Amino acid sequence: MPCTDLLAADRIAVLSGPASRAAVLDAVARLLGADPFDAGRVAAMLREREAQCSTGIGHGVAIPHARGGDAPVAAFLRLSQPVDFAACDGEPVDLVFAMRVPGDRPQDHLLILADLADCFADAAFRERLRAAADAEALRALLLGGARRRAA
Template sequence: MPCTDLLAVDRIVILSEPVSRDALLDVVAGLLGAGPADAALVAACLHERERLCSTGIGHGVAVPHARGGRVPLGAFVRLAHPVAFDACDGDPVDLVFAMRVPEDHAEPHLQILADLAGCFADAAFRERLRAAADVTAVRALLLGDARRRRAA
């Protein structure tokens, strides 16, 4: 399953106010959770995963992920104010693609992570996301452009 298939319009946002890494993970959990109680469970999983090892993959990108839920879901957050994320290259993060994958989806989980790494390894794609004028343009890039790139 391609990473862009996990997204929906309401799970693609831009945060204009500064946030900490922990607050960002809580925002992501709210996008991936099915209500407040479920979002709290997702947040606990995301925070625990980050305690094990940062999901900052470099070039200002992080891919926090958690297990749980019934179907794979993704959320994307562009930050107006990059946040320290202990990324492998030391750069702060401003592009976050988070996902939640059911416990029994180990192989699809790895495939999605590989697809994410491929998408965000493309410097031009990252720059288009950063340069997008508003959330509508970001959504068009993620829901339209990435799918077109995959088909090509």
């Protein structure tokens, strides 16, 4: 399953202004949660996962992820100001692809993570995301299969 298949237009956004890693995790939890209570649970799961090991994968990308829910779901945030995610290359993060996958589907979780790593290894794809004028342009890129067409 391509990672972009988990996205919906209302879960793709630009986060303006300065933020912390905790604020970024809260923002993606609100996008991933079914309601405010669920978003709080998702935020707690994301923070717990992040405390184990940073999800910053390098090149300004982080992939916060948690297990839970009934179906795989993802959200994308582009940060107007990069945030320190303690990534392996030391670069601050400005592209965040977060996801939640049911706990009883570990194989799906791993396949999605592998596809995400492949997506974000593509420097041209990352630059198109950074160059997008606004959230609407990001939605067109991510939901329109731009990565596959440009490959």
